[in-house]
Amino acid sequence: MGAYTITAVCGGETATAVVTIPDLTGDLTVTATVLDASATVTGLSDDQAVTVDWGDGTAPDTVSLTDGAGTATHTYADATGSPYTVTVTGNTSGAVLTADVTVTPPPLTVTATTAADPQTTVTVTGIWAEDTTVTVDYGDAGTPEQLPVTGTAATAAHIYPQNGTYTVTVTGDVTGQTDSADVTIAGWTDVVVDPMTSDAMWPALVYSTALTTPAEMITGDASAEDGNLLRDTGYHLREYPDNIELDPTALYRIAFRVRSSGTTPPQTYLGISGIAADGTTRVNGNGDDSPGAQYFAAAQRATLPESGWTEYVGYLRGKSAPATGGSEHHDPDDPGTFLEEVVYIRPIMSLAYKGDTTAVMDVDTVRLTSAQVPA
Ligand SMILES: [Ca+2]
Structure with a gap:
């Protein structure tokens, strides 16, 4: 390619010609x-x-x-x-x-709508064929969920644990294509929210070997949500004194922010008491009039971490026979139930367990909230 000179020799005569061959590159x-x-x-x-x-x-x-x-x-x-x-x-x-x-897949599209607040429907469209599954991070503290893809779409329903604005992020598991959408949750209603500024609402019950000494009220603790906390040493069983009328259609979320402050972490039960129609007789998970074996959906003799705040959460909804709320129910999609005879409810917490006189347990906040979520 390029210009070439051709030389012809014949009997002493020399002739030359320049030939240009077109450049074949482009x-x-x-x-x-x-x-x-x-x-x-x-x-x-x-x-x-x-x-x-x-x-x-x-x-x-x-x-x-x-x-x-x-x-x-x-x-x-x-x-x-x-x-x-x-x-x-x-x-x-x-x-x-x-x-x-380089060819880029089109971005998938996420929409999140509060179909039945606080339950949100997450719809993903435009999913690329390689992505037979996508991972959904709902933007709350929960574990991301892997969804199967049908065609180019996927759908999920999710119950958010509390009111707020969350960012839902969906990522294709192969392509990595991703999109996000915000959803605002407002469906939770406060039933009992106590930041523990006083122990007046948490009388110690006389039950089994439980101690009935007054709680120590701590103020100015920067690690507590509002600086205030209730501290007990040894086994105390404390129950909210007011009856709350049970709405059998509502989903209840009971949450306790607690920690161990002693040398030996306490074991604890955290949940809700069932009360009969007379307003005084307890109806525990076995149908007995006892503060024991109640609907401890958040913690069933859980041993606290050695240090640091932990939020124990349980979900309860509706009634059945037998009741299922006598065991831990941490998933809002799988709430425990009360017995049919339960008409009122009260938050209840066992600070340490039977016979324990040394473990120290702090309670920062108790939150009982409810929401209407279709079963
Ligand atoms: Ca507090």
Whole structure:
């Protein structure tokens, strides 16, 4: 390629001629927008047409050139082979040009709607074929959930634990394509929220070996949500004194923010007491009139971590026989139930356990909230 000098010698005579062979190289430019690619070739002045192989196994295109230039377009079916190598071959010159093109999957789209606040429906569309599953991070403290994909879509329902605005993020498990959407939750109503500024609402019950000494009220503790906390040493059983009428259709969330402050972590029971229609008779999970074996959905003799605040959460809803709320129920999709005879409820907490006189347990906050969530 280029200019060549031809010399002819004949009987002492020499003749020369300069022959210019057209330059067979050219320029290939390939661009891609999401899945659509475009290849532009210039400078193949000898070629009337070129063959474009898109590098994805599909049949090559033949593109006519005008003055050595032409453009071809192609839609990639997926991005699994990206970057693809596009090869253009001059049909006359045999010139071969290559270029890599990166194809990007389209972003999936997430929408989150409060179909029945605080329950949200998360809908994902535009999921790319490689993503047979996507991972949903609901933006709360819960573990992200992996969803199966049907076609190009996925749907999930999620109950948020408290009011607020959350960002739902969905990520394709193979492509990594991702999108997020905000959802605002307002469906929870406070029933009892006590920051523990006083022990007046938490009388110690006379039961079994439980101590009935007054709680120590701590103020100015920067690690507590409001600086205030209730501290007990040894086994105390404390129950909220007021009856709260049980709404059998409501989902109840009972949460205790507690910690161990002694040398030996206490064991604790945390949940809700059931009270009969007379307002005084207790109806525990076994149907007995006892503060024991109540609906300890948040913690069943849980041993606290050696230090640091932990929030124990339980969910209860409705009535059944037998009741299921006598065991831990941490999942709002799987709340425990009360017995049929339960008409009123009260938060209840066992600070340390039977016979324990040394473990120290702090209570920062007790929160009982409710929401209407379709079963
Ligand atoms: Ca507090």
